Amino acid sequence: MATITDRPTATGPKPARRRGSKRISLADRRPGFVVYGILIAFILGSAFPFYWSFLVASHDDQKFTADAPLLPGGNFFHNAGRVLDTIPFWKALGNSILVSGTVTVSVVVLSTLAGFAFAKLRFKGRGPLMVFVVATLAVPTQLGIIPLYMAMAEYGWSGTLGAVIIPNLVTAFGVFWMRQYIADAVPDELIEAARMDGCSMIRTFWHVCLPAVRPAAAMLGIFTFMMSWNDFLWPLIVLNADNPTMQVALEKLQSGYYVDNSLVLAGTTMATVPILIVFLVLGRQIVAGIMQGAVKG
């Protein structure tokens, strides 16, 4: 019991205070089984589609006509093999990793540089330019895809991965996010000290700013990777079936008049597993990132 009563104090502010405010706020109450029950139901609901996808993928298609089984069958690897025969799965996976990886590195580096300039350097037009960056957050640039497509076709870039990578090399969100973080996390004195010691701007950035912003940069990286991984409309338009990203390949798997569900859902399962693994490893950081961003933004 002692360990249990000790626990909340580790997360709450102070032991003495906690006792006094115990009845005051809902936030401090030990939740009963109702709360846990609702949360468990919610999470089961969240997980169900994933389970369903695997369930269908592990049977053959005919099973799901009248009475659907509730336990996985043994057919998954057979179906997975058919997926590999139908779409260029490995190529799509490689392409997606390549595209998202490149975009992530580029967004993190360029956003951090710009965020550093906006947060710590003095230059003419800084205020208005920052307002401009924030304003572009509200601009639905996706609606400009028609001329963008024409330009890519004109220069012979459509069908290449460059067409998917280049428009996403740096984002307004990234610049804004890094600016907010750097403004707090990097003390002005440190930058001044580096400057006094004769560091050039880029060296100051490299030696003073970068080490201090690693956590924020990592979060931006995770978000960018997932956003890029899920990007669909533009890749669908500009890429073709021979050289797709994962999302485009999945769409090709599904389109058609006769749909073999166990085949399609085997594909979605295979495409989901890598992301789920990433989530299990980095979930804690993703949660922290969302909650931090909410307070800052």
Place this chain on the structure above:
Amino acid sequence: MTTELTVTRGRGAEPRPPRRDDNDDIGPGKLSWRYRLTRLDVKFSPYVYIAPFFILFAVVGLFPLLYTAYISLFEWELGADEQPFVGIENYTALLADSQFWNAMVNTFSIFAISTIPQLIIAVLLAVLLNTALRGRTGWRMGVLLPYVASLVALTIIFGDLFGVQYGTVNNILELFGVDRIDWQADRWWSHVAIATMVNWRWTGYNALIVLAAMQAIPRDVYEAAWVDGASKVRQFTSITLPMLRPTLIFVVVTSTIGGLQIFTEPLLFSPSAGANGGATHQYQTVVLYMYQAGFQSQDLGYASAMAWILFMVIIVIAGINFLLTRRLASSGEA
């Protein structure tokens, strides 16, 4: 460059006289060269650092948007030899196009039934997550699970769950004695199904944002309310909700910009319908219609007009939201 740094560092390590004297020893020519370089560095580096964003935005964001407006004044077909100028004809045709209005209504309908319930559930979920749960991070990760899943994969899965004949949702409904629903053919129910996908994906994410805002509310406020004898419900409605307002508006603004451009869910909802958005376009959204007109019917001028109208609708709504936020949020940077 490296040698320069080591020299500077070495000098710094000595028990040294003030630096300025050091520099004076170097000699006038050398000083001004270095001085000038430093000046250039200080003056132009910031612009170099922010340039990538502005250049990229100009090339792939702003220019295409403006050029979209230009294209919308032509009868611009993909691969045609010439593109005759038609003025505002695309727009007049669009405003008389019942399929466009249908798409507009669908977009807003799906948006409304995906945003409002989502916000309510997200706030309630945040209240639950804000209790002293055991293993907090685990629960938070749990509700975030849908957010990380690939959108295309999940839309396909949901399309299957909402199947008419053998879909699981209908099977469950039947278990409770409710009639099977035609999730695809019926306009309203198809909107509900698509909104469910959106809600399923984003509720947990938004709950975490609301939770973060809840934790930022100072404890003293609740203590004062408790002293005044306010009940739990009263505390929630009079303290929590008002203090959450800026966050809720933020959530609404972000979901507006994304929600009005909804595309993947209606495209993949039913495999056979494709960009039609159902046999009678019952769930075709504006971006989906734009995709169909531009990239399937090759009518880029018409699609551009559509993009431009939606663009203006989004800007107007985002603008209204922005003004509201300014008025409601008394403090804060953003």
